[in-house]
Amino acid sequence: MKKVEVQYKASVQINGYCHDDFQEVVEIFAENFDRYSEIGSSLCVVVDGEMAVDIWGGHTSEQRTDQWNEDTLSVAFSSTKAALALCAHLLIDREELHPEDKVVKYWPEYGRSGKEETTVGMILNHTAGLPALKTNVQEGGFYNWEYMINLLENEEPFWTPGQETGYHMITTGWLVGELIRRITGKSLGKFFEDEVSNPYNLEYWIGLPQSEVDRVAKVTPFSPSPSDKPSGFAQTFRKDPNSMQRLSLTNTGGYDYNAVETYKAEIGGVGGITNARSLAGMMSPLAQNNEKLLSKDRVQRLSQLHSVPGKDKMLMLPTRFSEGFMIHMDNRASFDGEGGSFIIGPNAFGHVGFGGSSATFGDPDSKMSFGYTVNKLGGEYLINERCQSLINASYKSIYNGK
DSSP states (O other): OOEEEEEEESSSEEEEEEEGGGHHHHHHHHHHHHHSOOOEEEEEEEETTEEEEEEEEEBSSTTOOSBOOTTOBEEOBTTHHHHHHHHHHHHHHTTSSOTTSBGGGTOGGGOOTTOTTOBHHHHHTTOSSOSSOOSOOOTTGGGOHHHHHHHHHHOOOSSOTTSOOOOOTTTHHHHHHHHHHHHHSSOHHHHHIIIIITTTTOOOBSSOOGGGGGGBOOOBOOOOOTTOOOOHHHHHHHHOTTSHHHHHHHOSTTOOTTSHHHHHSOOTTTBOEEOHHHHHHHHHHHHHTOSSSSOHHHHHHTTSOOSOSSBOTTTSSBOOBSSSSBOOBOOTTTOSSSSOBBOOOTTOEEEEOGGGOEEEEEETTTTEEEEEEESBOOSOSSBOHHHHHHHHHHHHHHHHTO
């Protein structure tokens, strides 16, 4: 395949590079700016370690004064959880952390208020029962690691751990991150930097240095239309102030995803700062299954279902999780509305970000890794057609090109 420079003019200039077999991916990426009034975005596809697509376009804010360029960074939102899970699996592969062990083996203070029997695996697969905090989070609480750990130690679970699945939207970052800190003596961000981002030359931080702050694109929130049908999550959010849905998004101590303090904090559930190139770059060794990051046996487990089947108590639609990663979820026949699916290969694994803000996955069958970021949020939980169409076209380009 020949790698060609992209200078595609839609409503905005699209720049970057792609192989000739992936021209359809570039065209769909460009069309999204017109179809969805996209503001700025980046996309990267790597196949068997070789860059197939690396493109970007648009602007870094809704004011549209600054161009999105090759060096622009984005808030990864929940795609950060793929990095979080990878950190945990590095320790599992080294036999320093065991999914079947109780959390209290590593973190004794966690064994309070009905959480004594919680296992590491329950934390990884979103069955631990702490998808939100009931205790009021003080102003700026998300920026204070020790404070958040203390809150979680004393919280009562919403359900008996291990009995239900409920997406731990933000809390999972501290839960997994504290296990990593207890074992290694390093903060989550430092461990990720030492073990993953620096060795693989990734522009990916969980805790952004001040020197990189000006590179981050500003996120534009979702603006619902009066004609939008409210989801089950949205209906519960509006009706019940004590629901996990409401608490997960409002009991946050003033958390602001566009604040510099947020960029710099180690918020492992939603706070990663990166670009599409580094999302795909992180997943590429796993897609190649080349044992550079994890053993072959460990990679095979990343696509195996470990969550409790059925409707997710937080998202209120069926979800499927391995130990820390989202896996193939096709809810098109059972979920009324867009954004309830993440359709990838049967042995692929990855994660998506809030409002369709990002997506990443690795697929050992096709040896493809994928990274995608945007700075305009949608109303979906997982991804809608703007991202899924790019995933579909990427798979098509691989298999049609052979």
